[in-house]
Amino acid sequence: MNIIVIGSGGREHAIIKKLRENPEIDRIYALPGNAGMKEADCVPVGAKDIPAVVAFAQSHDIGFAVVAPDDPLVLGMVDALEEAGIPCFGPVAAAAQIEGSKVFAKNLMKKYGIPTADYAVFDSVSEARAYCRTAKTPIVIKADGLALGKGVLICQTVEEADDALREIMEDRMFGDSGSRVVIEEFLEGPEVSVLSFTDGKTVVPMISSMDHKRAGDGDTGLNTGGMGTIAPNPYYTPAVAERCMKEIFLPTIRAMNEEGRTFRGCLYFGLMITKDGPKVIEYNCRFGDPETQVVLPLLDTDLFTIMQAVRNGTLADVDIRWKDASACCVILASEGYPKKYATGFPITLPENPKHSAQIYVAGAKWADGQIVTSGGRVLGVTAVAPTLEEAVKNAYEAAGDVHFENAYMRHDIGTRALAAKGE
Ligand code: AMP
Numbered sequence: 117m118n119i120i121v122i123g124s125g126g127r128e129h130a131i132i133k134k135l136r137e138n139p140e141i142d143r144i145y146a147l148p149g150n151a152g153m154k155e156a157d158c159v160p161v162g163a164k165d166i167p168a169v170v171a172f173a174q175s176h177d178i179g180f181a182v183v184a185p186d187d188p189l190v191l192g193m194v195d196a197l198e199e200a201g202i203p204c205f206g207p208v209a210a211a212a213q214i215e216g217s218k219v220f221a222k223n224l225m226k227k228y229g230i231p232t233a234d235y236a237v238f239d240s241v242s243e244a245r246a247y248c249r250t251a252k253t254p255i256v257i258k259a260d261g262l263a264l265g266k267g268v269l270i271c272q273t274v275e276e277a278d279d280a281l282r283e284i285m286e287d288r289m290f291g292d293s294g295s296r297v298v299i300e301e302f303l304e305g306p307e308v309s310v311l312s313f314t315d316g317k318t319v320v321p322m323i324s325s326m327d328h329k330r331a332g333d334g335d336t337g338l339n340t341g342g343m344g345t346i347a348p349n350p351y352y353t354p355a356v357a358e359r360c361m362k363e364i365f366l367p368t369i370r371a372m373n374e375e376g377r378t379f380r381g382c383l384y385f386g387l388m389i390t391k392d393g394p395k396v397i398e399y400n401c402r403f404g405d406p407e408t409q410v411v412l413p414l415l416d417t418d419l420f421t422i423m424q425a426v427r428n429g430t431l432a433d434v435d436i437r438w439k440d441a442s443a444c445c446v447i448l449a450s451e452g453y454p455k456k457y458a459t460g461f462p463i464t465l466p467e468n469p470k471h472s473a474q475i476y477v478a479g480a481k482w483a484d485g486q487i488v489t490s491g492g493r494v495l496g497v498t499a500v501a502p503t504l505e506e507a508v509k510n511a512y513e514a515a516g517d518v519h520f521e522n523a524y525m526r527h528d529i530g531t532r533a534l535a536a537k538g539e
Pocket residue numbers: 233256265266267268270300301302303304307329386397398
């Protein structure tokens with residue numbers, strides 16, 4: 117069977133590499149993919165160009181599609197492909213709203229009693245400003261719509277909140293995503309990412325992970341798409357997992373069914389483990405990036421079998437297994453990311469990475485027969501080992517053999533998790 121994977125990042129590269137383990141898959145086309153994806157045929161079709169993706173699928177004997185990024189999901193890529201007779205892994209647009217609108221997600225949680233931060237919604241700047249004067253600091257302000265993972269501002273003072281509201285609602289720094297805002301209570305505690313497979317009836321959490329969102333060591337600097345990940349997350353203990361299943365995962369699946377928005381695909385729970393128990397910080401309607409780069413290497417069951425079962429509503433019949441090991445992914449970014457950075461530098465990759473590490477390429481293109489950098493996050497290096505300590509050490513050693521001129525990485529991926537394990 118030929119399949120297409122829509123998207124172009126490190127997450128998509130990890131999905132493609134995992135799907136390659138299935139011998140029934142012939143060709144994998146990445147739309148648009150990137151220069152580092154040797155396992156796929158990259159086709160210059162934009163991930164949001166629904167008519168072009170459908171036309172490509174119909175003319176290339178495509179038997180299955182994996183829609184990975186949030187934008188095409190929210191825009192209805194799965195609806196269009198399914199309508200054209202191409203089975204898909206990913207939620208329809210009505211279900212993708214769980215990520216596409218924070219207001220929708222918050223109202224859903226309130227209606228169905230799913231634990232999350234208290235909040236209020238505003239579409240008027242003056243009312244939002246007035247509310248901030250009564251709120252406890254820090255004040256968390258979120259643009260309603262998609263904002264490349266950057267639509268959350270944590271304000272320490274009322275003045276900072278005023279500035280944030282001006283930027284989001286008046287200057288529209290996130291475009292129309294900022295026509296409404298959610299203002300919410302600041303929560304404290306360790307964060308855990310739990311990706312899950314669900315066909316709308318059964319929900320199977322994947323191995324838990326921890327992202328490192330800030331640009332600098334010691335969680336300093338600006339928020340990024342993610343500078344590295346580890347799995348499993350030591351804060352996700354069996355007791356926490358049990359509570360999450362009962363109080364969050366199953367209620368969310370049921371709530372979406374009740375609303376007529378059955379979710380099929382990967383539902384990502386961004387959780388904070390507060391002193392009052394686990395609470396939802398955000399939902400994503402897709403695999404996380406770079407969470408996928410540590411979660412999928414630990415999956416012991418065929419990914420394509422799982423994806424087909426999710427699509428067909430037979431997930432309960434699949435026995436999903438995980439390796440008894442740990443993984444660490446270190447992201448190499450272009451110096452200056454997430455602000456301004458230079459690109460176009462040749463990338464040297466080791467022929468055989470140390471410790472059998474995987475290299476997942478995100479921001480690279482061909483130029484004059486060479487692979488050169490083309491994005492903020494350039495690639496991720498993932499190592500799997502029996503212990504987290506070894507996985508971290510091995511990922512950094514393997515990353516040391518990857519070179520490009522302005523490479524930047526954090527040096528403390530996994531440090532917090534290792535400290536927690538020692539507690
Ligand atoms: P999000 O894009 O929703 O994942 O938010 C980005 C980051 O902002 C999260 O990973 C948290 O670290 C932080 N954050 C979001 N909402 C809250 C909140 N209510 N309280 C504290 N931190 C938050």
